Amino acid sequence: MTDTMIGVIGGSGIYEIAGLSGAEWVSVATPWGAPSDQLLTGTLDGVKMAFLPRHGRGHVHAPATVPYRANIDALKRLGVTDVVSVSACGSFRDEMAPGDFVVVDQFIDRTIAREKSFFGTGCVAHVSVAHPTCPRLSDACETAARDGGINVHRGGTYLAMEGPQFSTLAESRMYREAWGADVIGMTNMPEAKLAREAELCYASVAMITDYDSWHPDHGEVDVTQIIATLMGNAEKGRDLVSRLPALLGAGRAPCPHGCDRALEYAILTAPDKRDAGLMAKLDAVAGRVLEKATG
Template identity: 85%
Template sequence: MTGTMIGVIGGSGLYDIEGLEGAEWVTVDSPWGAPSDAILTGTLGDVRMAFLPRHGRGHVHSPTTVPYRANIDALKRLGVTDVISVSACGSFREEMAPGDFVIVDQFIDRTFAREKSFFGTGFVAHVSVAHPTCPRLGDACENAAKDAGITVHRGGTYLAMEGPQFSTLAESKMYRNVWGCDVIGMTNMPEAKLAREAELCYASVAMITDYDSWHPDHGEVDVTQIIATLMGNADKARNMVSRLPALLTPDRTPCHHGCDRALEFAVLTAPEARDPGLVAKLDAVAGRVL
């Protein structure tokens, strides 16, 4: 089994991580296009690390234009085994306040303008995302956040919206009161689905910036307020990430939850019927079963 390599995908406000030994920005070529940016690599506490700013340095990608497939493929090509997704989110729960973190464990995907799978015509595969995040990684994120003094909530449903506009009041109330969602964001889908297809363990850490538009005392989402909270959250996220290597350690065993074997029985297309071009593009993502 390969050793642990932690890949951190940084959301709004988090464009780098500090303290990496041998830090270097590397360019990774992917058959799925260019990733959001170069990837910052190095080691932290004897554990290899890779950091990818989801929106690119300078925040050049909207939630819709983030190259999700290229990002996940590039991390897999580098040798990443465990992906920690950090993203800014709105909250539907009074007790999940701005500045708090939520370890997300479920998603409702309302995005519609994005490529959501590495597979397709000529090579069909169906992975399970019934439990789309890795509990082992969730444990590590929760413990790291607590060690960093962050108020963290374990478990929550993330409503993934297309954006880039924020919700209407009617939508916000529906997601909260009818659908029972806990947080809302624009970037964890299809990211989580693609990580599962790539057999990568994936954990989602939602950094709450606001209460969305449902809250009677807060009104509509104000970007200036979000940015102020977002900067504080980014510092907390760096503090959390710095504690992850000690919890995950350099040695890695197979995931107890099967994240790293998600393609075991997922591929349906017979070998002789597979599209050679698509097979070639899947060399990193599906290399284990090819």
């Protein structure tokens, strides 16, 4: 058993976790640059927690400029074992209404301007993201939502778009009708891919604010409408997060789905051909397998 440490990446409207014991904002340096902000650390119900506001306090980072690699590295470097992403999104389904939550289990990545891997020339690795979220951690998120009286949907495909503009009507119809996406957002990719590379369990909770632009009765996305729904969602999101420590517990067995062993056979570059500079940058995210290979 190892110690559980829950890392929460807060999206629009969620900039802190209330009720933490020993709460402290800490700076974490990473070889991938500075994360979005300092991280709020502490304990809740005896479980260690770390909170990172994805856009920074005051919402200073656009979706494409969020330092995703630095964020995941910083969480891993702090000792986080389980990452819960909380983010605002639009809905492509009538039954997934504004104010509802969706525990996402699949993604379609349409982002084009972001660094999507910790690996590259000098150390090549390929991890599987066939099932990009952790069922065990998703179970806890669903239970926390239901216990808090939130109308939650288990399972859904998240279309990650580049942004920062919202979809055209043609795009919205295509994503919904031809591609079968359920919700749309701008921030869960490459976040989920990087969490898998870092051998972190990852769950995504999408908080619906609008119907994108496809819905004939709602028209195009209205930012004032989004903000109004966002405020209610943020309170529910904080309540969900506050219930996770009791559900996950302070002690943690190996992930039954192998999230924490995703790199076991992923690195292909021969040890004598690996780039020393890149290897040094991988000390946190890939330290387990690199130490194993050299030890």
